[in-house]
Amino acid sequence: MDPQVTVIIGAGPAGLTAAYELSKLKRPTLVLEEQNMVGGLARTESYKGFYFDLGGHRFFTKAPAVESMWREVLGADFLRRPRLSRIYYNRRFFYYPLKPLNALIGLGLGRSLLIGLSYLRWQLFPHRREETFEQWVTNRFGKRLFETFFKAYTEKVWGLSCAELRAEWAAQRIRGLSLKTALISMFAKPKQTIKTLIEEFHYPRLGPGMMWQAVKNHIERDGSGVRLNCQVIAIRRNDNHIESVVISHDGRLEVIPGSAFVSSIPVNEFILKLDPPPPADVIQAAKSLRYRGLLVVCLIINDAHLFPDNWIYIHDPEVRVGRIQNYKNWSPDMVPDSSKTSLGMEYFCTPGDGLWNLSDADLIGLGKSELERIGLALAVKVEDAQVIRVPHAYPIYDAGYSDHVALIRRFLDGLENFQTIGRNGLHRYNNQDHAMMTGLLAARNLALGERNDLWSVNTESEYHEEALLEDTAVEEALARVFTKLDRIAFALALGTVAGATLFLATLFLVIRGGDGVVRILQLLRQYFPGYRVTPVGSVIGFVYAFASAFIGGWLFAFLRNAAMFFYMAWLERKAQRGLMRRIFDFL
């Protein structure tokens, strides 16, 4: 074993991207993966020729490096697919993002009227404090709409009551729900970009696993290694230097030395595998981090066409399924036989809870019965099924997580030859592209000596498609346009210039003479008693013009600032409502 090798733990998007980048930079790597396939959370499981994507991974990014890697690796297999995802509620489909007319027809006139009245009531008398997700949404849409379209699904995903979910969490997840977005929308309406994200997306022909298998092949061609079925047992360190990883492979223990180590496994697992263990408070922080799991009940149905959506959000609180993927609509090649349909019934749960502990047979039974109950297909048409369990699907942002992560981060920053990457490595709700960025930057830190801060990936960059301009340019432009006009300064400036103008005009006429214009200018006496076209009159004129323009200027600046404030508030509210209509993309 080459002791100069970089050992990467985890062959998900982050780990494989790091290895891919390092292999391009001619640095040997060894990737260790616990599963029997690569891809991590973005792997694609196959069963009897059917491909199942865990969670549904749309490929879109604002990072050019990630986009170019996708294109480089996938080539012609990088498909552009139309998107349709609707909400299924009360045996009806609702467009997603919500469309008012469609919702009105679907819910019926009486219910829509009640929703409208509830909206008005909450607009007039909102919650004074927006501390919970429930209050936050209610203030924007009314209680009834919240209960109809937001409550059930959000609670299914997080397993928490909306009254317990913090409002800050909603604001954090809904990227782009910012004042900046609202203000930019005033200047530009990038409909083309919105259309691209809402109506279309890119996707590998055989699911995201195809991408990661191709990356694995590339890495191996370049002389580096990817070892599957390797479970990390311990990570040995000498003070702040990691020396080796102990793995279990085929029942045998093996020690893998390396010069540098990169890990994308859940950061709490990493901490708990360290030998010698870190300080007790770090261990306690690691044990406090929590994850939401995902169960995918994969059903093969003897029916060519069930529904046209890529996926459906199931809001019906009577069933436990949260989302249903229809894989042939993601890519036709995801099914080997076009007369059949493969579905992924997604159940959000917590590892160890009642749902998680159900046997595969019970879960398949549940999936089949719920599919029939919501009226999408008959249970008898299901001809085969399997269950996939993802224990660490979503890091949970609970009340204490940020303190725990900060403590762990301080400890990890002290390890001189180690970097943690990826969604679970950073305990951050990153999408695939952000996870890849952390891998890419980690590789550059190692090979090129760069000092990229991996913890800051996805804290600054935006998902909101309205961001078209450079950040600094945007802030500069916004600051110029929307900042307050100094009332006194503006009044003084206007007064001085107006006073000086009348003063000079009067003096000019006094010196030059000329009856006609003198008569006309003297008409100002109607407003300015005592004013005349004389040397003294020019001074009186200055005082009058200064005073009038001062008052006018002050009033203008005051009204302009007030109007701008109300306009900003209105824009922000409008942007929030617009983004809330698409909230389920962000959960």
Add this chain to the structure above:
Amino acid sequence: MIDERKELEKIILTRLVRLNAKIHGLVTGIVLGLGLFIATNWLVLKGGKSVGRHLSLLGQFFIGYRVSFLGSFIGFFYGFICGFTVGYSIAWMYNWIADLRNRKAQ
């Protein structure tokens, strides 16, 4: 994102706008120049016994200006110069006073 939002709000609510004196001058100049140009030509096209009796009084200030087609160009020139001076002066003075007040406040 919340931090970024607060930061932007802070900028918008606490910072004072600075006016670009040149642009302010240019815009005021164009508006005034065009205004006089159009007003002059309007009267020329309208015609009548005594064309632009009142407007021609501007000739007292703007030497060479008359209510005629040629005069409209001269008027545009004068209007632009005056407008630019007024607009520029207001913006320059505003920035100067705002800076002064801001420094004092700090």
